[in-house]
Amino acid sequence: MNRYSVVVVGMGKRGMHHATSFNANPRFQVVAICDIDNARLDAAAAKLGNPKKGTDAAALAREVKPDVFCFCTLPNLRTPMIQAAVFAGAKLVAFEKPVALTSTELFTVRDLLKKSGVKAVVSHQHRYGAHYQKVKEIIASGALGRVHTIYGSATGWMTHMLSHLIDYTCWFNNYAPATWVMAQAAGRAKLADNHPSPDYIGGFVQFANGVRGVYECGAGAPDQPEVAKWWGKNRIGAQGTEGFAEVLTNGGWRAVTKSGGFQTGEGAMNYDLDMPPYIQEMADWLDDNNKPHQCNLENASLGAEIMLAMQRSVAEGGQVCLPLFSKADEQALLKAKLADRPVLVSFDQNKKEFGLG
Numbered sequence: 001m002n003r004y005s006v007v008v009v010g011m012g013k014r015g016m017h018h019a020t021s022f023n024a025n026p027r028f029q030v031v032a033i034c035d036i037d038n039a040r041l042d043a044a045a046a047k048l049g050n051p052k053k054g055t056d057a058a059a060l061a062r063e064v065k066p067d068v069f070c071f072c073t074l075p076n077l078r079t080p081m082i083q084a085a086v087f088a089g090a091k092l093v094a095f096e097k098p099v100a101l102t103s104t105e106l107f108t109v110r111d112l113l114k115k116s117g118v119k120a121v122v123s124h125q126h127r128y129g130a131h132y133q134k135v136k137e138i139i140a141s142g143a144l145g146r147v148h149t150i151y152g153s154a155t156g157w158m159t160h161m162l163s164h165l166i167d168y169t170c171w172f173n174n175y176a177p178a179t180w181v182m183a184q185a186a187g188r189a190k191l192a193d194n195h196p197s198p199d200y201i202g203g204f205v206q207f208a209n210g211v212r213g214v215y216e217c218g219a220g221a222p223d224q225p226e227v228a229k230w231w232g233k234n235r236i237g238a239q240g241t242e243g244f245a246e247v248l249t250n251g252g253w254r255a256v257t258k259s260g261g262f263q264t265g266e267g268a269m270n271y272d273l274d275m276p277p278y279i280q281e282m283a284d285w286l287d288d289n290n291k292p293h294q295c296n297l298e299n300a301s302l303g304a305e306i307m308l309a310m311q312r313s314v315a316e317g318g319q320v321c322l323p324l325f326s327k328a329d330e331q332a333l334l335k336a337k338l339a340d341r342p343v344l345v346s347f348d349q350n351k352k353e354f355g356l357g
């Protein structure tokens with residue numbers, strides 16, 4: 001079988017994870033890599049079998065015409081990368097969460113991809129962890145009775161973590177659409193971060209199937225004392241009439257169900273284990289249109305709209321209707337709205353992470 005050719009842009013942490021995992025899969029070959037940092041580019045090339053190198057992603061893609069254009073740059077770069085992929089004739093674009101920082105950009109990239117027919121995948125790959133899979137299995141089995149609530153909390157800030165929380169809970173809820181959102185936020189320290197965010201955001205979501213979503217992200221989100229790793233203090237789950245099941249990103253899973261009592265198991269987020277199935281599903285989808293990747297843009301977009309609607313609710317007040325029908329610059333709205341008061345933390349470790357001493 002032919003190997004799909006791949007260009008990977010951004011040779012940082014996630015770019016290296018992607019490039020290594022593509023090369024480890026016999027269906028793919030990384031033929032070119034790109035970074036604006038030449039030292040990084042050289043170091044990466046040596047580890048990846050010396051593919052072609054370039055510092056201009058669009059020019060490299062035009063020259064190489066890859067089947068797959070993958071970019072793992074920071075969240076500020078979306079439209080030019082997706083344009084580069086589409087104009088170079090790529091069959092699939094793989095990129096990192098969050099889908100977009102603003103709904104203006106979300107609409108632009110989504111329209112571009114839809115018009116061009118290029119497949120797109122967003123890296124919400126934690127779901128392949130055995131503990132995430134177990135929680136999904138329990139929820140899907142019906143053991144929780146009627147699921148009425150899905151929830152996610154993370155101490156990591158919004159642009160890093162909220163996309164993950166919402167996507168996995170939407171997966172638990174079979175990607176039922178959301179109909180409205182209401183949220184609040186506090187703290188300006190992370191607005192200047194390369195993952196720009198309010199220091200704390202929390203909100204409620206109404207899903208069309210009657211399920212309630214509850215999310216909070218950042219300095220005010222609760223500690224998960226069972227989890228040592230700060231970035232892994234994420235609790236993501238579902239409650240039903242007959243029990244609950246939840247995953248802790250770096251602390252396994254636990255559930256209580258009517259018929260099974262208390263159950264628990266191990267699991268911790270692990271890129272080496274999560275990337276191979278994420279990459280394999282790209283080959284499956286490229287081979288067969290009837291086998292869409294579970295991290296496809298359509299699924300990821302549902303979460304992106306919820307995340308952006310939460311920010312609009314912060315800025316404008318009240319409930320925000322979904323799906324979004326108008327564009328906005330949610331980053332600018334947050335900057336204009338957030339009060340200039342330090343965030344109040346939920347436990348001491350968050351003070352350090354949010355620059356509060």
Ligand SMILES: NC(=O)c1ccc[n+]([C@@H]2O[C@H](COP(=O)([O-])OP(=O)(O)OC[C@H]3O[C@@H](n4cnc5c(N)ncnc54)[C@H](O)[C@@H]3O)[C@@H](O)[C@H]2O)c1
Nearest residue numbers: 010011012013014015035036037072073074075096097123
């Ligand atoms: N899915 C996950 O589990 C997960 C985990 C961590 C980070 N992320 C996401 O991955 C993305 C990248 O994060 P990272 O930690 O790898 O960042 P990083 O800073 O380590 O790497 C980004 C790289 O992009 C390069 N770059 C910047 N502009 C460029 C351009 N115009 N052309 C080519 N290269 C350019 C930088 O030089 C850098 O090497 C972010 O969106 C982040 O949110 C996802």
